[in-house]
Amino acid sequence: MRDDGAFTYNGGKVAPGETQNIRYGISETYLGDPVRIPVTIINGERDGPTAFLSAAAHGDELNGIEVVREVAHEWDLSDLAGTLVCMPVLNVPGFLAQQRYLPIYDRDLNRSFPGREDSTSAKRMAARIFDNFIAPCDFGIDFHTSTRGRTNMIHVRANMEHKGTARLAQAFGSNVIIAGKGSDGMLRTEATAVGVPTITVEMGEAHRFQRELIDEALAGVESVFAEYGLHDTSAVRWPGWRTIINDENEKTWIRADAGGIVDMHHERGSLVHEGDRICTITNPFKDDNVTVEAPFTGLMVGVLENPVVYPGNPLCHLVELEERVRRVVELEQSPDGDVVRA
Incomplete structure (x- = not known):
């Protein structure tokens, strides 16, 4: 949360004008070694919203990792208004094994939010991510790809009945938005439920970087930043045509x-x-x-x-x-x- 301009999490604080790269402990291995996720927090000197970008809740979904890394480490964010929380790899055990689910009992991290500290390993991990880096935000974008053996065109999945989420989905500027509340335990579902409008961006296939999709997703992030005044970029983009796919x-x-x-x-x-x-x-x-x-x-x-x-x-x-x-x-x-x- 932002307290007197600072973003605080359990164990640390990021002051206005400061950037921190941290490895935050969310669990332990069989050997008792820490399982830590990489988090970059950029706190602008100017007031503004707090947003998160996350990827690899499924460990083999790589395109979003590069999107989050480039925003955090290649963009000039010196004029950022607000705070940006970048989490390129949520499912570190799955990423290390290059598999979709947590290797621990084959659990789906993206069905484990908001988590619970006294529950399963997956829900304990989810709780530490959610409580420290998701719940304090004003909105977020969670990047995914299709599962192994399939590929998606870039599109947004969002609860379009929720006013804040609909605004975010349209600001991203994809041609296709698939409307739906999402399943229980999904990051976007549970974040939206606690007042943090969140969309899922689906893009491409697992186990690879696809540059054209990464670039298109980066343009979508720029568009969102323009919509919410986080960063002085070009105007919110219009993709030329848009369709919202719903039950009709x-x-x-x-x-x-x-x-x-x-x-x-x-x-x-x-x-x-x-x-x-x-x-x-x-x-x-x-x-x-x-x-x-x-x-x-x-x-x-x-x-x-x-x-x-x-x-x-x-x-x-x-x-x-x-x-x-x-x-x-x-x-x-x-x-x-x-x-x-x-």
């Missing part, structure tokens, strides 16, 4: 009805029309092809990257677009009919 929109994960090797015919962010061939599933001899068609016209927000499936495995995440938005996206098609990635 048709949306589905299209799943394989046959096992085999997948030939995907469209990339993430592609607009496909009802009846278009999304992919073909074949066997090793290519003599038994199963065609998968789009059940409705929509945007492929997420697609398969690992080209092998069992029956029931997800192939793509398709969301319906309003007609006016669809026309704008269609105008972005190249002359030869290839869809420009949204």
